[in-house]
Amino acid sequence: MAENIPPELASDLRHYLTRLYLALRRHSPINELSATQSSALATLLDHGPMRMGELAERECVRMPTATSLVDVLTRDGLAERRPDPDDRRAVVISLTDQGRALIADIRDRRDATVTAALEQLTAAQVAALAEAAPALRDLQARLENNDR
Amino acid sequence: MAENIPPELASDLRHYLTRLYLALRRHSPINELSATQSSALATLLDHGPMRMGELAERECVRMPTATSLVDVLTRDGLAERRPDPDDRRAVVISLTDQGRALIADIRDRRDATVTAALEQLTAAQVAALAEAAPALRDLQARLENNDR
DNA sequence: TATTGTTATACTCTATAACTATA
DNA sequence: TATAGTTATAGAGTATAACAATA
Numbered sequence: 527m528a529e530n531i532p533p534e535l536a537s538d539l540r541h542y543l544t545r546l547y548l549a550l551r552r553h554s555p556i557n558e559l560s561a562t563q564s565s566a567l568a569t570l571l572d573h574g575p576m577r578m579g580e581l582a583e584r585e586c587v588r589m590p591t592a593t594s595l596v597d598v599l600t601r602d603g604l605a606e607r608r609p610d611p612d613d614r615r616a617v618v619i620s621l622t623d624q625g626r627a628l629i630a631d632i633r634d635r636r637d638a639t640v641t642a643a644l645e646q647l648t649a650a651q652v653a654a655l656a657e658a659a660p661a662l663r664d665l666q667a668r669l670e671n672n673d674r
Numbered sequence: 675m676a677e678n679i680p681p682e683l684a685s686d687l688r689h690y691l692t693r694l695y696l697a698l699r700r701h702s703p704i705n706e707l708s709a710t711q712s713s714a715l716a717t718l719l720d721h722g723p724m725r726m727g728e729l730a731e732r733e734c735v736r737m738p739t740a741t742s743l744v745d746v747l748t749r750d751g752l753a754e755r756r757p758d759p760d761d762r763r764a765v766v767i768s769l770t771d772q773g774r775a776l777i778a779d780i781r782d783r784r785d786a787t788v789t790a791a792l793e794q795l796t797a798a799q800v801a802a803l804a805e806a807a808p809a810l811r812d813l814q815a816r817l818e819n820n821d822r
Numbered sequence: 823t824a825t826t827g828t829t830a831t832a833c834t835c836t837a838t839a840a841c842t843a844t845a
Numbered sequence: 846t847a848t849a850g851t852t853a854t855a856g857a858g859t860a861t862a863a864c865a866a867t868a
Contacts, residue, residue, distance in 0.1 A: 527794055658802040
């Protein structure tokens with residue numbers, strides 16, 4: 527494990543990461559979906575149909591919040607509730623074809639935005655980012671784990 | 675400028691950055707300040723007293739939002755309004771000593787959280803992150819600029 | 823009894839529109 | 846008339862508490 531952490535690194539990373547997220551978020555498609563909604567759709571796309579409780583947990587929200595979120599997605603034809611055949615208390619949330627197409631399209635356009643920004647960096651900077659990507663993933667995992 | 679962007683890099687970075695932000699955000703001090711409030715305090719700490727309109731612009735919110743945010747900060751003794759001596763329509767927002775101490779303390783604790791996670795990575799990973807930090811800063815700047 | 827989900831209610835954050843006071 | 850800020854109002858997102866149906 528690392529021992530000599532450069533003194534400013536934690537502060538710099540926290541600052542840049544926060545700003546990057548806000549910049550990315552500002553590129554969220556206006557007039558289409560909120561960040562909350564697109565996050566839920568992406569979770570459903572990546573992990574398949576799931577029960578309300580699992581969706582709430584993955585999105586780090588409480589059940590009533592998930593209920594009202596799914597209400598909106600259902601109203602807009604992006605997701606649907608079905609009864610769970612194994613447990614009549616439960617519902618299973620799944621994407622509609624329209625929901626699947628929309629979130630895939632949004633992802634493509636967001637990736638294109640980041641690619642366009644990357645193209646304005648130097649080749650060395652892009653290489654540094656590619657080198658650091660796995661460390662970013664692990665850093666995130668550590669933060670999540672230290673959390674719970 | 676870079677030309678050959680690795681195909682998965684944009685997608686990976688977007689994903690890790692989003693998750694990292696959410697993980698960092700979850701470490702926000704509970705029962706103390708919301709993300710919105712601490713962001714405003716940090717802006718006031720970094721840039722000194724400013725008028726309501728400037729605070730709104732820096733926080734990327736509209737004026738009524740800034741007004742109610744400052745209402746809360748004032749109510750809690752973290753900031754204060756003063757008349758602008760040069761323009762009797764305007765107010766100047768400044769931190770109180772209590773607000774300054776609180777935001778400095780929050781920053782220190784957030785940095786400590788990130789440092790603790792960094793210490794669990796390998797030395798090579800920490801080096802890769804330190805190497806990539808300037809590129810993260812520039813990537814953010816490009817995204818902001820492409821935006822406006 | 824315990825669990826799954828919904829309903830009721832409330833607070834924060836955000837916005838637009840209308841207003842007041844001053845420039 | 847234009848600008849700085851506030852007030853009025855509304856909608857999204859979040860929470861806790863209380864409830865219904867089922868396990």
